[in-house]
Amino acid sequence: MIRSPRAPRTGTTAVGGRKTAVARVLLQPGTGNVIVDGHPMEERFPRLLWQSKITLPLRITNTHRTYNVLAKANGGGVSGQADAITHGIARALVKIDESFRPALRQAGLLTRDPRAKERKKPGLKRARKAPQYTKR
Numbered sequence: 001m002i003r004s005p006r007a008p009r010t011g012t013t014a015v016g017g018r019k020t021a022v023a024r025v026l027l028q029p030g031t032g033n034v035i036v037d038g039h040p041m042e043e044r045f046p047r048l049l050w051q052s053k054i055t056l057p058l059r060i061t062n063t064h065r066t067y068n069v070l071a072k073a074n075g076g077g078v079s080g081q082a083d084a085i086t087h088g089i090a091r092a093l094v095k096i097d098e099s100f101r102p103a104l105r106q107a108g109l110l111t112r113d114p115r116a117k118e119r120k121k122p123g124l125k126r127a128r129k130a131p132q133y134t135k136r
Helices: 048-060 078-096 098-106
Strands: 012-018 021-029 034-036 067-074
Touching (some): 048 078, 048 098
Parallel strands (some): 034 067
16 A cells, blocks of 8 residues: 655654643644644633643743644543643743743643552552441
8 A cells, every 4th residue: 555645744743741641742833723633722622721721831931823733632531631732832842942941840831740540459449448347
């Protein structure tokens, strides 16, 4: 099978993560459009909280009208994917301009949040919830 060559995508790429969600982000010079999995951000993330979280690194660095964002998100839930995209955008911005690092670091956007679901333990209902104690 012969595949047609894809058009080269110019821009800066980075990978972000949160819980089990992973996002690949491409920043291109543009007008501020955010496309996630081929859909506009507003369609893919309807809550304003998620939308503002995704655009936070661009607003902090005052580049929200300078770059278009193309993102692919895999795994996890919607909130985790939004955080993963945020992390990826912040990393890509630092690749573009190292002077953005202090502001993004101050906002805590360059550190991958290590919190994840704790594993279930044997004999328990969840990670820490034990069955109800019965005396008789």
